[in-house]
Amino acid sequence: MLKKIVIGSDHVGLELKPSIINHLKELGYEVTDVGTNSKDRTDYPIFGRMVGQKVASGEFPLGIAICGTGVGISLAANKVAGVRAACVSEPYSASLSRQHNNSNVLCFGSRVIGSELAKMIVNAWLDAKFQGGRHQRRVEELAAEDQRDDSKFNELVKQGKAANKKGEN
Known part of the structure; x- marks a missing residue:
């Protein structure tokens, strides 16, 4: 079964996004990028909303959204009913956001973490499973x-x- 994930970012998150996309592909994911694909200044709510809508609709089981801090884009994604977006900066919180909160959108900031830490966060998040109970x-x-x-x-x-x-x- 092909694993699918949607990703989006504003212009600040654009620099980090390609390394995350490549990492996801190496992990066997089919990745759909909803933008932005330009360094022109844009608004994070546009892309947080797009990622959130694609996850909430069931088109994608999971999503990743990136902005400068991860906070703004997580707020935008969480405005979409059915989205449980978690803004994290380290693997432990990423893992617990899936285990305890069943998060379906992962958010982080390109001004806060580098690509290697981002990959570790993505791995922890994807490996974790909702514990229910x-x-x-x-x-x-x-x-x-x-x-x-x-x-x-x-x-x-x-x-x-x-x-x-x-x-x-």
Whole structure:
């Protein structure tokens, strides 16, 4: 089965993006680049949104988004319902973002990390698997927020409080 991933960046992330694309291809991924492919100044929300939409639609299971710090583009991606974008600067958080939060978009900053560290982060993120269990309800709470379903969110919070009292979390 062919593994697919979508990647996007603003003009600041453009310098780091080719090394990540090449690394993903070496890992056996089919990579779709949604831009930017120009050094002309552009806005990170455009590309965070594009990556987020392609992941949320199911067209791609995972995405990577890069800007100067990773923060802005992660905020943009997280505005898309169904996206759980994690902005990270080291492998441990990347791994836990998949294991505990089931992140589906990885974000980082080209002004914060270099290409070798970025590759390590990508590897840790791709190798990690969602653990489910006690983390599942929390991801469902995020989904309820995406759907603006207050009753579902409140019910899940109630379940969480009960589980915490029993020591299940």
